[in-house]
Each structure stands twice: as structure tokens, then as C-alpha cells.
Amino acid sequence: MSQTDTYAQIALIGAGPVGIEIAVALRQAGLDYVHLDAGQIGQTIVGFAPGTRFFSSNERIAIAGVPLQTPDQTKCTREQYLNYLRTIVQQFDLQIRTYERVNAIVREPGGFILNTEAIHGPNRCRVRKLILATGGTAGPRKLGITGENQNCVHHRFTDPHLYFRRKLLVVGGKNSAVEAALRCHHAGAQVSISYRRPALDSAHIKYWLYPEISGLISSGQIAAHWGTVPVAIDGSTVTLRDVQTGVQRTIETDFVLLQIGFHADMSLARMAGVELVGEREVPKINEATMETNVPDVFVAGTAVGGMQEQYRLFIENCHIHTGRIIAALTGKAPPSSEPVDYLRPES
Numbered sequence: 325m326s327q328t329d330t331y332a333q334i335a336l337i338g339a340g341p342v343g344i345e346i347a348v349a350l351r352q353a354g355l356d357y358v359h360l361d362a363g364q365i366g367q368t369i370v371g372f373a374p375g376t377r378f379f380s381s382n383e384r385i386a387i388a389g390v391p392l393q394t395p396d397q398t399k400c401t402r403e404q405y406l407n408y409l410r411t412i413v414q415q416f417d418l419q420i421r422t423y424e425r426v427n428a429i430v431r432e433p434g435g436f437i438l439n440t441e442a443i444h445g446p447n448r449c450r451v452r453k454l455i456l457a458t459g460g461t462a463g464p465r466k467l468g469i470t471g472e473n474q475n476c477v478h479h480r481f482t483d484p485h486l487y488f489r490r491k492l493l494v495v496g497g498k499n500s501a502v503e504a505a506l507r508c509h510h511a512g513a514q515v516s517i518s519y520r521r522p523a524l525d526s527a528h529i530k531y532w533l534y535p536e537i538s539g540l541i542s543s544g545q546i547a548a549h550w551g552t553v554p555v556a557i558d559g560s561t562v563t564l565r566d567v568q569t570g571v572q573r574t575i576e577t578d579f580v581l582l583q584i585g586f587h588a589d590m591s592l593a594r595m596a597g598v599e600l601v602g603e604r605e606v607p608k609i610n611e612a613t614m615e616t617n618v619p620d621v622f623v624a625g626t627a628v629g630g631m632q633e634q635y636r637l638f639i640e641n642c643h644i645h646t647g648r649i650i651a652a653l654t655g656k657a658p659p660s661s662e663p664v665d666y667l668r669p670e671s
């Protein structure tokens with residue numbers, strides 16, 4: 325195993341939509357940078373189930389000024405968006421070191437050393453500045469209950485086909501859970517839902533999902549266990565506890581699909597010395613520049629929100645990060661915009 329040293333002015337970590345948008349701008353500004361991603365470009369989107377459509381409209385998730393068109397003018401699918409990202413990387417000839425995870429960041433006088441693990445072994449990069457665009461969905465949230473590690477418990481929604489003619493309990497009540505429940509129902513699964521709140525929140529469920537899920541629940545085609553949380557999974561049964569009364573009941577299922585959100589991995593920011601505020605580990609930044617409390621360390625994209633419970637940062641309100649960072653790096657005036665209060669308590 326060989327170790328290769330790279331020297332660059334800037335390390336950009338993360339090649340999701342926001343990282344790619346920043347890369348285009350760095351290149352256009354003629355800045356010297358190295359771009360790394362632990363997986364393939366758009367790795368977070370790779371993890372969506374096949375055919376998943378974005379909730380956002382196409383113009384809001386278009387990046388780098390490149391229009392995003394779909395053949396039928398509907399919202400973009402996972403596959404169409406990955407195709408779009410590949411095209412942008414080709415069009416701007418972006419050099420991205422995919423499958424190279426940054427494992428450690430060490431501060432040194434005048435910059436940082438990055439220890440990375442590439443496909444063919446460890447590497448090291450020495451840089452003066454860092455841009456962390458590492459996203460907010462490093463891993464699925466877990467329930468932390470007995471039986472959660474069994475094969476019948478799925479923490480990611482990979483394909484509705486898996487549940488054809490099987491009993492499936494979807495845990496969660498936000499858009500991802502509702503969409504998974506609907507898709508699995510249509511794929512021939514016998515679906516039920518457990519959600520800790522007394523009902524779905526119509527104000528926060530996408531308008532094209534809510535009427536359908538409501539209709540299927542009213543007609544008994546999807547069973548809803550409102551106000552419950554799973555407390556144990558034992559082979560073919562799940563024990564649900566009523567959050568109000570504490571009363572437990574057991575239901576039969578073949579699979580449990582947890583759709584209860586994701587956690588962010590803020591470890592790189594921590595290693596770089598960035599102050600992470602509160603339980604949600606929101607990085608401390610100067611909103612005008614996206615620079616953190618550590619000079620020359622910038623955070624961009626959904627990573628800016630830390631561990632988001634109720635997601636408030638999406639691609640559409642992260643475009644502005646690119647302009648702010650480029651302005652800070654080149655000494656130009658930052659673009660103006662509505663500030664987002666990243667530290668506001670979530671409802």
C-alpha cells in the first residue's frame with residue numbers, strides 16, 4: 325500500500341449536489357483545489373430507492389446554472405438527477421477523487437493535513453483551506469430497541485419489490501415514510517404504519533401524497549398505529565407501545581422498515597476544531613462567508629444544519645453557500661440573501 329501526498333490550496337470534501345456546485349465555481353474562479361468524496365458523486369442520492377422522485381421542483385435542485393429538464397416535465401427521479409450530476413461533472417471537467425474517504429484532519433501551522441483512504445490505500449493531502457460539504461445524512465437513525473439488528477429490520481428503503489406479498493411495518497410519519505408506505509402498498513405489500521404522533525401532519529406531508537395515504541388508511545387498506553412506538557422486535561412480531569397510555573400491543577409483520585430520519589456525521593468539522601453548537605451539533609459559522617470559527621474552514625450544504633430533526637436545509641436554500649464561499653476566497657463582496665437561522669429550535 326502506497327501513500328501519495330497531494331498539495332493544494334483548498335480541499336473540498338463531499339461531492340453531493342452542493343459540493344459539485346462549489347467545485348464548478350472554484351474551477352471558474354481559477355482556484356487550486358482537490359475534491360474528495362467517500363463514495364461516488366451524488367452518493368446520498370445513490371442511496372434513494374430506484375425511481376424515487378425529488379420532492380423539490382427541478383429548477384430548485386438545478387445547480388451551477390445548468391437547467392434541469394425531465395422528459396415529462398415532472399419532478400426529477402433519482403436516476404435522472406444522477407445522470408444530470410454526471411453530465412455536469414463531464415461538462416465542467418471536474419476532477420473528483422471518488423471513493424476516497426477523509427478519515428482524519430490534523431491542523432498544522434498554515435493549514436491542514438488530511439488523511440484519506442482511497443480504493444488502493446491511504447493518501448495524505450496538505451491544504452491551506454477546507455470546505456466541508458459532507459451532507460446531513462451520513463447514516464439512518466436507529467430506534468435502539470431489542471431485535472433491531474435482525475435481518476428483517478431495514479433501516480434504508482432500497483426497493484419496494486422486496487416486500488411483495490409480505491407484511492411490512494413502516495415506522496415513521498414524515499414524507500419518506502409516507503412515500504415508502506404508498507410505494508410498497510402499490511408493489512403488493514400488506515402495509516401498516518407506526519407513528520409516534522396522533523396523526524400525520526397534513527401541513528408537512530407533500531400535497532400529492534397526503535390525500536392518497538389518507539384514503540388508503542380510511543379504507544383500511546393500510547393499517548395505521550398512531551401514537552405508538554416500537555419497543556421490541558422479535559422475529560415475526562413487533563411490540564408497539566402507546567405513547568400516551570403506555571399500553572403495549574403486538575402485531576405480526578415480516579419486515580420492519582424504519583423511516584425515522586438520518587444523522588449527520590460532524591466528526592470532520594470537530595477534528596478541524598469547528599465549534600459545534602448544541603445537541604444538534606450545528607457548526608458555528610459566519611453567515612456572510614460560511615467560514616467557521618476556525619479561520620479558513622468553511623461549511624456548505626446540508627452539513628450546515630448539523631443533525632436536523634425537521635429538515636430545513638435542502639439543495640434549494642444551499643445554492644447561496646457557493647457564492648458566499650467564493651466571495652470569501654476571492655475577496656469579493658458576498659451575495660445578499662435572506663438569512664436562514666440554523667440555530668432556531670425545530671418545531
Ligand SMILES: Cc1cc2nc3c(=O)[nH]c(=O)nc-3n(C[C@H](O)[C@H](O)[C@H](O)COP(=O)(O)OP(=O)(O)OC[C@H]3O[C@@H](n4cnc5c(N)ncnc54)[C@H](O)[C@@H]3O)c2cc1C
Binds near residue numbers: 458639
Ligand atoms: C428520499 C429522499 C428524498 C429527498 N428529496 C429531496 C428533495 O426533494 N430536495 C432536496 O433538496 N433534498 C432532498 N433530499 C435530501 C438530499 O439528499 C439533500 O438535500 C442533498 O443530497 C444535500 O446535498 P449536499 O451536497 O449538502 O450533501 P450530500 O448530497 O449528502 O453529499 C455529501 C457528500 O459528502 C460525502 N462525504 C461525507 N463524509 C465524507 C468524508 N469523511 N470523506 C469524504 N466524503 C465524505 C458523502 O459521500 C456525500 O457524497 C432527499 C433525501 C432523501 C433521503
